[in-house]
Amino acid sequence: MTVAVVLYTSDLRVHDHPPLRAALDGAQEVVPLFVRDPAVDRAGFAAANRLAFLADCLVDLDRALGERGGRLVVRKGDTVSEVRALVRQTEADEVHLAGGVTAFARAREERLRKVLEEDGCRLYVHDGVVDVVPPGDVTPQGSDHFAVFTPYYRRWAGEPLRTPLSAPREVRVPTGVRSERMPRRSGIADVSPGLAAGGESEGRKRLASWLTAHGDAYEQRHDDLAGDVTSRLSPYLHFGAVSALEAVQRARKRGGAGAEAFVRQLCWRDFHRQVLAARPGAAGADYRPRHDRWRRGAGAEADLAAWREGRTGYPVVDAAMRQLAHEGWMHNRGRLLTASFLTKTLYIDWREGARHFLDLLVDGDVANNQLNWQWVAGTGTDSRPHRVLNPVLQGKRYDPDGVYVRRWVPELAGLGAPAVHEPWRLSGLDRAAYDYPDPLIGLSDGLERFRRGRGTS
Numbered sequence: 001m002t003v004a005v006v007l008y009t010s011d012l013r014v015h016d017h018p019p020l021r022a023a024l025d026g027a028q029e030v031v032p033l034f035v036r037d038p039a040v041d042r043a044g045f046a047a048a049n050r051l052a053f054l055a056d057c058l059v060d061l062d063r064a065l066g067e068r069g070g071r072l073v074v075r076k077g078d079t080v081s082e083v084r085a086l087v088r089q090t091e092a093d094e095v096h097l098a099g100g101v102t103a104f105a106r107a108r109e110e111r112l113r114k115v116l117e118e119d120g121c122r123l124y125v126h127d128g129v130v131d132v133v134p135p136g137d138v139t140p141q142g143s144d145h146f147a148v149f150t151p152y153y154r155r156w157a158g159e160p161l162r163t164p165l166s167a168p169r170e171v172r173v174p175t176g177v178r179s180e181r182m183p184r185r186s187g188i189a190d191v192s193p194g195l196a197a198g199g200e201s202e203g204r205k206r207l208a209s210w211l212t213a214h215g216d217a218y219e220q221r222h223d224d225l226a227g228d229v230t231s232r233l234s235p236y237l238h239f240g241a242v243s244a245l246e247a248v249q250r251a252r253k254r255g256g257a258g259a260e261a262f263v264r265q266l267c268w269r270d271f272h273r274q275v276l277a278a279r280p281g282a283a284g285a286d287y288r289p290r291h292d293r294w295r296r297g298a299g300a301e302a303d304l305a306a307w308r309e310g311r312t313g314y315p316v317v318d319a320a321m322r323q324l325a326h327e328g329w330m331h332n333r334g335r336l337l338t339a340s341f342l343t344k345t346l347y348i349d350w351r352e353g354a355r356h357f358l359d360l361l362v363d364g365d366v367a368n369n370q371l372n373w374q375w376v377a378g379t380g381t382d383s384r385p386h387r388v389l390n391p392v393l394q395g396k397r398y399d400p401d402g403v404y405v406r407r408w409v410p411e412l413a414g415l416g417a418p419a420v421h422e423p424w425r426l427s428g429l430d431r432a433a434y435d436y437p438d439p440l441i442g443l444s445d446g447l448e449r450f451r452r453g454r455g456t457s
């Protein structure tokens with residue numbers, strides 16, 4: 001019997017899965033493996049919401065493989081040692097894995113390659129599993145990556161794409177391979193109460209129903225905070241429960257301006273991945289240093305705590321921060337305006353905000369989170385790095401009826417729009433009726449402090 005191992009990482013699905021397909025083509029038996037590696041926890045990425053979503057994904061993957069005669073093998077420990085032990089036990093001659101872009105994923109790949117070579121086993125790293133167009137496939141002249149989105153998008157959109165692969169009919173797993181028990185969401189503490197259910201089945205249902213219900217309206221309504229009509233596919237894409245390439249192909253098949261706008265957003269995901277692949281250090285260091293003198297000390301700490309807890313006194317900022325705590329997810333417009341508020345109005349280091357997002361976001365992703373934070377902070381790829389979003393205008397524009405604010409900030413439930421976006425303007429007794437804080441800082445004072453700190457005033 002020939003045996004191959006498929007090492008699952010951020011690709012927890014059976015549909016459109018090139019490593020699984022290649023393993024099944026090359027071997028009679030396959031071990032689908034997922035390793036819970038404590039090194040990932042130590043790196044600070046084991047947030048409760050993501051662990052809960054991951055548990056759902058693993059259970060669903062095990063079920064999908066079970067329907068095909070197989071199962072998922074789960075191990076705990078150092079990934080490289082676990083793969084090696086399994087290869088030795090099953091006498092596998094191939095290991096298949098999706099390519100990653102983080103420094104962690106790259107180092108793991110290198111270690112695996114070395115160790116497996118010693119055992120005479122081949123490692124196949126597959127591109128285009130997690131992304132649509134792999135990093136490095138499109139580059140500008142004279143550079144290893146695009147630093148500006150629009151020219152990247154033009155090239156990316158013209159790339160020929162493969163047809164999504166169907167799920168295999170049969171997966172035969174060798175007998176006698178030990179597995180840990182499947183983790184369960186119910187065993188994980190501190191999960192956000194409104195966290196979505198994970199798994200490939202759930203993700204595929206969502207993709208299909210969202211394209212039908214909201215695909216056409218996406219272009220006009222993607223910024224409508226209360227309408228909530230974006231796909232909410234980000235956690236499924238983060239864990240690879242849905243293939244980004246299949247999402248693009250299905251949206252294109254549907255056609256129309258809404259579907260194309262959705263595809264463009266998926267391109268942002270690849271854009272950040274190709275930046276991180278070329279500059280792994282950008283996960284923590286400024287991509288374009290602006291010589292910021294970020295605020296530190298007790299005042300900054302108190303402001304940061306108020307921001308985290310959703311009590312800055314700016315209703316739309318607080319609404320979005322509370323949505324994050326409750327759902328482990330936040331609308332993109334909310335992410336933009338809360339990040340701008342922290343890094344510019346409060347002039348606090350983007351890394352503090354990115355850390356808090358990673359602690360809570362179910363889709364928390366090194367490439368997308370860190371590089372979007374840098375984009376907003378102006379240390380990343382934004383061509384207008386010093387722009388500051390005004391949270392009052394943002395609230396009035398993207399939540400004109402105040403529905404989103406009242407949904408998440410119940411203290412202000414009695415206020416209509418536009419007053420709900422500026423409760424400090426109420427006078428005397430009217431203001432006193434609302435148990436809601438005054439703004440941490442006036443917007444023009446915040447703007448001046450930011451310009452001084454950054455040296456642009």
Ligand SMILES: Cc1cc2nc3c(=O)[nH]c(=O)nc-3n(C[C@H](O)[C@H](O)[C@H](O)COP(=O)(O)OP(=O)(O)OC[C@H]3O[C@@H](n4cnc5c(N)ncnc54)[C@H](O)[C@@H]3O)c2cc1C
Pocket residue numbers: 222230231232233234235237238262265266267268269270272330331332333335336339357361363364365366368369370372373376
């Ligand atoms: C400060 C900040 C932090 C962010 N952190 C993350 C993160 O950790 N993980 C994450 O997946 N996204 C992150 N984003 C990007 C974006 O906000 C989310 O992908 C989006 O809100 C998810 O909702 P959705 O699936 O309904 O998106 P849709 O609008 O339906 O878009 C479809 C898909 O396109 C991708 N996408 C959309 N916008 C972006 C973007 N700006 N950058 C990269 N990909 C995008 C996502 O995969 C998304 O699921 C962040 C944005 C900001 C401003």
